Amino acid sequence: MISISGLLGQAFAILLALVLAPLLSGWVGQCRAWLQSRTAPPLLLPYYQLQKLFHKDVVLAHGASSLFRAAPFVVFGCMVLACAIIPSLSTDLPLAPAADALALVGVFGLARIFISLAAMDVGTSFGSLGGRREMLVGFLAEPALLMVIFTLAMIAQSTSVATIVETLAHRELVIYPSLAFAGIAFTFVSFAENARVPVDNPATHLELTMIHEAMILEYSGRHLALIEWAASLKLYAYSCLGLALFFPWGIAPGDNFLALVAAIPLLLLKLAIGGAFLAGIETINAKMRIFRAPEFLGTAFMLAVLGLLVRLLLESRV
Amino acid sequence: MTSLLPIDTLLIAACAWLAIGLAGLVAPRNMRFVSKTLFPLGALVGVIVGLVALGSLGGPAQTAVLAIGLPDLPFHLRLDNLSAVFALLLGFVSVGISIFAAGYFRKGEGAAPGLMCLQYHFFLASMLMVLLADDAYAFMVAWETMALSSFFLVTTDHRHEEIRRAGFLYLLIAHIGAIAILLCFGVMTGGAGDYSFAGMRAQELSPFWASAAFLLALAGFGAKAGLVPLHVWLPEAHPAAPSPVSAMMSGVMLKTAIYGLLRVSFDLLHSTLWWWGVVALAIGLATALFGVLYSTVQNDMKRLLAYSSIENIGLIAVGIGLTLIFHAYRMETLAALAMTAVLYHCLAHSAFKSLLFLCTGSVLHATRERSLGKLGGLIHRMPWVAWLALAGVIASAGLPPLSGFVSEWLLLQSFLFSPGLPHPWLNMVVPVAAALVVLVAALAGFAMVKFYGIIFLGQMREPGLKDAHDAGTWEKFGLAWLALITLLLGILPSTVILRIDAATRQLLGTGLADKLDEQGWWMLAPISPERASYEPLIFLVTIAATLLLGRWLVRHLYHGRVRRTSAWDCGYYFQGPRAQDTAEGFSQPIRRIFEPMFRMQRHFPTARDSQPYYSVKVEDHFWYWLYLPVAGLAGRISTLIVTLQGGRIAVYLMYSFITLLILLLVARP
Numbered sequence: 001m002i003s004i005s006g007l008l009g010q011a012f013a014i015l016l017a018l019v020l021a022p023l024l025s026g027w028v029g030q031c032r033a034w035l036q037s038r039t040a041p042p043l044l045l046p047y048y049q050l051q052k053l054f055h056k057d058v059v060l061a062h063g064a065s066s067l068f069r070a071a072p073f074v075v076f077g078c079m080v081l082a083c084a085i086i087p088s089l090s091t092d093l094p095l096a097p098a099a100d101a102l103a104l105v106g107v108f109g110l111a112r113i114f115i116s117l118a119a120m121d122v123g124t125s126f127g128s129l130g131g132r133r134e135m136l137v138g139f140l141a142e143p144a145l146l147m148v149i150f151t152l153a154m155i156a157q158s159t160s161v162a163t164i165v166e167t168l169a170h171r172e173l174v175i176y177p178s179l180a181f182a183g184i185a186f187t188f189v190s191f192a193e194n195a196r197v198p199v200d201n202p203a204t205h206l207e208l209t210m211i212h213e214a215m216i217l218e219y220s221g222r223h224l225a226l227i228e229w230a231a232s233l234k235l236y237a238y239s240c241l242g243l244a245l246f247f248p249w250g251i252a253p254g255d256n257f258l259a260l261v262a263a264i265p266l267l268l269l270k271l272a273i274g275g276a277f278l279a280g281i282e283t284i285n286a287k288m289r290i291f292r293a294p295e296f297l298g299t300a301f302m303l304a305v306l307g308l309l310v311r312l313l314l315e316s317r318v
Numbered sequence: 319m320t321s322l323l324p325i326d327t328l329l330i331a332a333c334a335w336l337a338i339g340l341a342g343l344v345a346p347r348n349m350r351f352v353s354k355t356l357f358p359l360g361a362l363v364g365v366i367v368g369l370v371a372l373g374s375l376g377g378p379a380q381t382a383v384l385a386i387g388l389p390d391l392p393f394h395l396r397l398d399n400l401s402a403v404f405a406l407l408l409g410f411v412s413v414g415i416s417i418f419a420a421g422y423f424r425k426g427e428g429a430a431p432g433l434m435c436l437q438y439h440f441f442l443a444s445m446l447m448v449l450l451a452d453d454a455y456a457f458m459v460a461w462e463t464m465a466l467s468s469f470f471l472v473t474t475d476h477r478h479e480e481i482r483r484a485g486f487l488y489l490l491i492a493h494i495g496a497i498a499i500l501l502c503f504g505v506m507t508g509g510a511g512d513y514s515f516a517g518m519r520a521q522e523l524s525p526f527w528a529s530a531a532f533l534l535a536l537a538g539f540g541a542k543a544g545l546v547p548l549h550v551w552l553p554e555a556h557p558a559a560p561s562p563v564s565a566m567m568s569g570v571m572l573k574t575a576i577y578g579l580l581r582v583s584f585d586l587l588h589s590t591l592w593w594w595g596v597v598a599l600a601i602g603l604a605t606a607l608f609g610v611l612y613s614t615v616q617n618d619m620k621r622l623l624a625y626s627s628i629e630n631i632g633l634i635a636v637g638i639g640l641t642l643i644f645h646a647y648r649m650e651t652l653a654a655l656a657m658t659a660v661l662y663h664c665l666a667h668s669a670f671k672s673l674l675f676l677c678t679g680s681v682l683h684a685t686r687e688r689s690l691g692k693l694g695g696l697i698h699r700m701p702w703v704a705w706l707a708l709a710g711v712i713a714s715a716g717l718p719p720l721s722g723f724v725s726e727w728l729l730l731q732s733f734l735f736s737p738g739l740p741h742p743w744l745n746m747v748v749p750v751a752a753a754l755v756v757l758v759a760a761l762a763g764f765a766m767v768k769f770y771g772i773i774f775l776g777q778m779r780e781p782g783l784k785d786a787h788d789a790g791t792w793e794k795f796g797l798a799w800l801a802l803i804t805l806l807l808g809i810l811p812s813t814v815i816l817r818i819d820a821a822t823r824q825l826l827g828t829g830l831a832d833k834l835d836e837q838g839w840w841m842l843a844p845i846s847p848e849r850a851s852y853e854p855l856i857f858l859v860t861i862a863a864t865l866l867l868g869r870w871l872v873r874h875l876y877h878g879r880v881r882r883t884s885a886w887d888c889g890y891y892f893q894g895p896r897a898q899d900t901a902e903g904f905s906q907p908i909r910r911i912f913e914p915m916f917r918m919q920r921h922f923p924t925a926r927d928s929q930p931y932y933s934v935k936v937e938d939h940f941w942y943w944l945y946l947p948v949a950g951l952a953g954r955i956s957t958l959i960v961t962l963q964g965g966r967i968a969v970y971l972m973y974s975f976i977t978l979l980i981l982l983l984v985a986r987p
Contacts, residue, residue, distance in 0.1 A: 054872065054875075054876045055876060055877075057877075057879045057880070057881050058879065058880045058881065059880075059881050059882075059883055060880055060881065060882050060883075061882075061883065061884060061885035061886070062882055062883070062884055062885070063695065063698075063776075063777055063885065065697045065698060065775070066697075066701075067697060067704075067708075067775070073864075073865040073868055073869055074861070074865060076864065076865070076868055077860070077861035077862070077863075077864035077865040077868070078861060080860075080861075080864045081857065081860045081861055081864070084860065095856070095860065097841065097843075097847060097851040097853055098851075098852070098853040098856040098857050098860065099718070099852060099853070099857055100850050100851060100852060102727055102730055102731075102850075102852075103718055103723075103727065103852050103857065106716075106717050106718040106723055106727075107718065107857075109715070109716075109717050109760070109763060110712070110717045110718060112763070113711075113712065113715060113717060113763055113766070113767060116767050116771070117767060117770060117771055117775060120767075120771035120772075120775045120776050120898075120899070121697075121771075121775045121776065122776070122777075122885045122887075123694065123695065123775070123776030123777035123885075123893075123895065123898045124885050124886075124887035124890075124893060124897065124898065125887065125890065125893075125897040125898060125899075126887055126888060127887075127898075128771070128776065128898050128899035128903075128904065129899065131767065131771065131899075132764075132767075132768075132899060132903075132904050132905075132906075132907060133907070135763065135764045135767050136764070136907040136908075136911075138760060138763065138764070139757065139760035139761050139763065139764050140760075142756055142757070142759070142760040143753045143754075143756045143757045143760065146730075146752070146753065146756040147750075147753050150733075150734065150749060150752060150753075153734055154734070154737060154749075157849065158848055158849050158850060159731070159734065159849070159850040160848065160849075160850060160851065163848055207888050217886060217887065217888060218885055218886060218887070221879075222872050222876060226868070226872075290907075291907075291910065291911075294911050301753070305750055305753065308749060308750065309746060309750075312737055312745065312746050312749065313746070
């Protein structure tokens with residue numbers, strides 16, 4: 001049942017996501033700079049940028065419709081919901097029953113549709129190019145992500161993210177080979193979904209190679225701030241999801257206050273390692289051509305299917 | 319006075335539709351009378367049909383016998399829960415379409431409005447009779463009336479040759495289907511000669527004949543529903559028909575075919591073999607994938623929606639396949655889950671696809687353009703249509719919190735249970751099929767972004783679009799009605815499933831109601847809340863609350879200033895409407911990745927062209943692999959037969975004489 005502590009924990013998880021998400025983006029940027037022997041930007045740079053953007057006027061193109069103005073808020077709302085239902089600190093989340101893992105994929109899909117439509121709204125060449133590429137990455141990544149979720153859901157006998165994490169975190173020490181396949185596939189998918197190298201480059205200056213950046217070229221001021229914040233929330237959500245699914249240790253079961261307090265530094269540590277790992281992968285890889293993305297995500301899909309088959313063939317007989 | 323039974327009310331409603339249709343002939347050219355009086359009356363009858371069907375759900379089956387029909391076979395009618403679910407769909411969706419049609423039909427377009435009114439309401443009444451029919455004869459009469467009235471509706475604009483061709487193709491495939499259905503009924507009588515459905519239920523067919531009946535039903539109803547390879551009429555007939563007719567055909571008529579398939583495979587045939595499910599699943603997957611891929615590459619907005627209907631019918635067939643598999647292995651709870659997904663998708667699709675087809679009707683009226691390449695930016699001129707279409711687009715893309723997601727979620731949940739199947743390889747292959755379902759859903763998102771983005775967003779691609787006007791009041795009301803159904807189906811899944819569960823229970827003997835009753839009305843947890851749950855209302859409220867709170871905070875803490883200027887686009891100077899993606903350009907990634915799936919004729923410009931141009935034409939492989947060879951074969955056979963027909967009466971008399979001789983020799987007593 002919904003308890004006061006559960007509600008407080010839920011509110012805390014959302015606030016933590018809102019605060020930590022830009023920090024994670026800043027941390028990844030800093031690690032990238034270190035690995036590339038550049039002087040690192042300040043760790044808090046994303047916060048300064050958000051503050052700056054919120055203060056600025058919105059400069060709207062003449063052809064922008066109300067959908068263009070509404071989309072950043074919708075995308076932001078979707079990402080907040082996603083962060084709310086992913087167990088980052090505790091699995092006792094009153095909002096968790098609202099959306100299971102399948103609906104979580106739906107939340108990301110809804111955000112994707114809105115941002116793609118907004119990209120097409122002004123009617124510029126780069127906007128629609130970005131929109132169609134985003135949808136391309138989306139339809140390639142979604143089946144792979146779902147196969148990963150299927151594998152996990154079959155292990156946990158549930159599609160609820162909280163239940164999956166609880167099962168994986170508190171099981172007796174059994175090694176599931178299928179999890180290895182699923183984990184690699186999930187990593188591939190999260191690179192694509194979060195517009196990172198090798199599928200997209202968040203720091204690109206070359207318009208023709210853009211996906212995510214091309215879609216938001218026409219945004220400015222508070223709209224851009226919300227979109228940037230939503231993008232970092234998405235990265236945070238995927239990181240927390242990956243950590244919770246494949247490294248679930250330390251996530252508090254239920255409303256155990258001490259475990260909750262202990263979970264915070266552990267989460268920070270895991271996110272720091274995850275961010276450094278992401279920066280490392282981004283540094284040693286080159287961005288691939290857009291039409292190599294199907295191969296990349298096809299590999300992810302194959303790995304996820306392999307994981308599922310391993311689960312069905314080998315593990316369910318035990 | 320005895321109280322009126324629901325089945326009697328529905329019969330009266332069907333008669334009322336017929337009467338309204340005939341009334342259209344009184345003053346066929348009187349626009350005000352026909353469109354502003356008769357069509358709204360038809361909508362009123364639709365409300366009654368919907369409410370009566372809703373009220374009769376969960377009650378016992380009612381029967382009636384009409385004293386018309388063959389001498390020893392009067393029309394048997396029966397209203398049970400399965401019919402009621404589909405009558406509910408017919409009633410409520412037709413309300414929106416009829417109201418829209420009241421504002422849609424204009425003077426001087428196509429056939430006389432009174433004639434349209436006649437065909438339209440006969441079409442409605444015949445669909446209701448299909449749902450009520452309880453013997454093969456009544457069913458076929460209603461089925462054929464439905465096919466013929468819709469044929470005339472498709473060919474409303476019969477002065478164009480392509481529309482006549484589309485109508486012919488539709489009629490041809492409808493009749494191939496009808497023959498298969500007729501044969502299916504013949505097989506199911508088991509030689510007993512009793513053509514009532516009650517007689518067929520009593521038959522115990524051998525597995526061979528039961529399978530024959532099932533396959534014939536799949537072919538016959540599949541032809542009407544648009545299952546591959548009998549789908550070719552859909553993308554031809556939908557663009558040809560006026561938009562309310564397309565909406566009615568795609569939204570409701572395709573569902574009557576699903577109704578027929580369900581009726582035959584779960585009610586009339588009572589033994590189920592597992593491989594029936596595999597066949598339906600495989601055909602469904604092929605249909606869904608084919609439909610969605612072709613819908614992404616279309617440049618005509620109604621063809622795009624027609625292919626999207628094929629995709630949705632494919633998903634429904636996948637659900638039926640899963641239900642059959644679970645049912646064959648007596649896993650009835652899971653079968654009920656899959657069956658609920660099927661029924662829910664029928665309801666959801668009929669609302670959102672009608673909505674989208676009607677939106678294309680408004681766009682067509684405002685711009686006289688069907689080609690995506692000549693539209694764009696209509697959200698500025700037609701905000702009502704654009705925002706209501708967005709609801710249909712999100713539902714069609716299968717995204718939460720609207721109706722399309724609920725059925726997809728239920729379908730995926732039932733896929734998750736398929737490893738429990740007691741079959742050596744089925745339990746591995748079926749879960750992987752779920753990945754294809756997700757690919758289809760994600761591609762549907764691509765198609766819908768293309769549909770919406772190219773029509774309503776961006777810059778106007780033609781100067782004439784500046785004069786486009788928003789839909790009229792009647793049209794807005796019809797669209798809003800369907801959008802409301804889409805929203806309600808999206809956020810109140812438990813309430814809806816509790817109502818339609820009676821049909822599932824009737825077909826499978828078990829339902830989901832007991833499980834759902836334990837939880838709140840806002841929660842959808844068909845098996846158990848620990849296993850899986852989805853609360854669309856809370857989902858919607860959370861996003862909306864964040865949205866509003868975020869907006870308020872930003873305005874309060876910072877400011878709400880906006881300046882307008884020209885678009886930036888990285889400083890590129892040329893920003894005219896031609897710099898945006900075309901419809902062809904938008905689908906280029908799909909054409910490239912799935913190249914072998916299409917038959918393409920492309921022309922690329924070269925550096926030496928004085929007038930470079932690019933063109934691409936995508937055609938259906940099935941035309942060249944299946945239809946044209948079959949048509950050629952039919953032509954050759956006809957030529958052979960022509961030689962028998964010399965046109966001389968003496969030769970014909972000789973044929974009769976020879977036949978008589980052979981009969982005397984062979985058929986001895």
